[in-house]
Amino acid sequence: MSFGHGGPSWGPGESRTPDWAALAEESAAKSRRRKWLLIGGGALATAAVAAIVATAVVSAGGGGAEAGPSASALPGPEDLPPESAEPAPSFSSVAPAPPPDPMDFISDEKKDKLPITVDGFFPGKKLTSGDRVHLKGPTDRTTRCAAGTQGALGTVLTRNGCDQLIRATYSRDGVAVTVGVAVFGTEAQAKKAVEESEGQVASLSGGGVPTFCRAGVICRRTANSYGRYAYFSVSGFTDGVNVTKDDKDVFSAGDDLTNFTFHQIRSRGETQASAAASAATG
Structure with a gap:
């Protein structure tokens, strides 16, 4: 005799004594399924959060593929201040004529x-x-x-x-x-x-x-x-x-x-x- 899906299973000879070993195995199986569901859900949530963060970083960097500052955000040579405001000295390449002898x-x-x-x-x-x-x-x-x-x-x-x-x-x-x-x-x-x-x-x-x-x-x-x-x-x-x-x-x-x-x-x-x-x- 059985009580349908999820009910206790009777052992041989219909002695109406529950098969405790089977019940324990079924309970353990259900517990494992719940654990994997929890682990899988957590992984999905972590992946979703990581994707959101990555999207935010990429958007802040101007859409580049690299995480962190983009190359266009770094100053170029034309953006750097000049080394000195003083004019560079110039020298004539023409030697002065020697004094008369x-x-x-x-x-x-x-x-x-x-x-x-x-x-x-x-x-x-x-x-x-x-x-x-x-x-x-x-x-x-x-x-x-x-x-x-x-x-x-x-x-x-x-x-x-x-x-x-x-x-x-x-x-x-x-x-x-x-x-x-x-x-x-x-x-x-x-x-x-x-x-x-x-x-x-x-x-x-x-x-x-x-x-x-x-x-x-x-x-x-x-x-x-x-x-x-x-x-x-x-x-x-x-x-x-x-x-x-x-x-x-x-x-x-x-x-x-x-x-x-x-x-x-x-x-x-x-x-x-x-x-x-x-x-x-x-």
């Missing part, structure tokens, strides 16, 4: 345009060098270069194209020095005249300076050139005594005057170079 202006008469005068080479009334003061005496300027020389020097100057010769005499304590500046057209001519030089520049007396270094008296002679100028000196005693290697006063006087002459020639080039540089930048 003073030597260029005294090496060729085509560029050497300053007037040539006695005072241009021998200014003032005296020359002071250290504690030595040399008084300027007579001066001379001639276009006949040989006229201001002794021995073979006149021929050498003329052969090499000397244009003019300027002389000046200085004296101190019985020692006199005459310096002669020979002017040529080019540097090469001046150098050659010095290389070939013989004889000496003629001493120039007057204005309180007696005749010196004439009539075979031994004196100190020098010859040098700078640019298109050759300069010669003769120095000795005003009383006609021969000069020896031990006469330091004669040598120092000659050195003072030749060094001064060199600086005057160089200054001539520097003056013209400075004027050319000012004209170029002005």
